Amino acid sequence: TSRAATGGNIEAAWAALRDEAMACTRCDLFRPATQTVFGEGPLDARMMFVGEQPGDQEDLAGKPFVGPAGQVFDKAIGEAGIDRSTVYVTNAVKHFKFEQRGKRRIHQKPDAGEITACRWWVEQESLLVKPKVTVALGATAARSLLGKTVTIGRERGRPIELADGGTGWITIHPSFLLRLPDRDRAEEEYAMFVEDLKGAARLAA
Numbered sequence: 001t002s003r004a005a006t007g008g009n010i011e012a013a014w015a016a017l018r019d020e021a022m023a024c025t026r027c028d029l030f031r032p033a034t035q036t037v038f039g040e041g042p043l044d045a046r047m048m049f050v051g052e053q054p055g056d057q058e059d060l061a062g063k064p065f066v067g068p069a070g071q072v073f074d075k076a077i078g079e080a081g082i083d084r085s086t087v088y089v090t091n092a093v094k095h096f097k098f099e100q101r102g103k104r105r106i107h108q109k110p111d112a113g114e115i116t117a118c119r120w121w122v123e124q125e126s127l128l129v130k131p132k133v134t135v136a137l138g139a140t141a142a143r144s145l146l147g148k149t150v151t152i153g154r155e156r157g158r159p160i161e162l163a164d165g166g167t168g169w170i171t172i173h174p175s176f177l178l179r180l181p182d183r184d185r186a187e188e189e190y191a192m193f194v195e196d197l198k199g200a201a202r203l204a205a
């Protein structure tokens, strides 16, 4: 889907893409999941954020980053001076992968095959939005963006040239902060996360 091929009607192309994604069977994750959680945000956004996959609440709401990780995300981008309503937010994998334990649905990491299967959608979203900077939140997003395994600690917080000519920027996933038991460490990591986001925002300005 290119801008030229759709006569410049990017909104319509995006809606068609999202509708197509709602019926995606590229991997088996669509079976137990409630629905496809597609990306959202203005299609002229200068920044695109890529998360891992929808969580329990996102799976039910049909929207990315609305659960606990989403709250950390909103707070951190706000502190970095980024208005969520101006950015496009999506996930590397668009169905919630979980293990049922009683009534609870426990998050499971998407594997390489699932990331690869879903990568096509992220690429199409990127072709429509053409963001100046694509921020990968965590290892799954970074793997989707770069097509290989990367070490977040080594690659974070600096521009990375992407195959499509865009610029990538890697940082941690907000849920990493929720898993840190040590309060001081969590505050330090949170501050570093905000700094990464500020750097990405400067690049996108």
Ligand code: URA
Residues within 6 Å of the ligand: 051, 052, 053, 054, 055, 058, 063, 064, 065, 066, 067, 069, 070, 091, 175
């Ligand atoms: N975590 C993600 O990576 N994405 C979401 O949409 C929610 C939680």
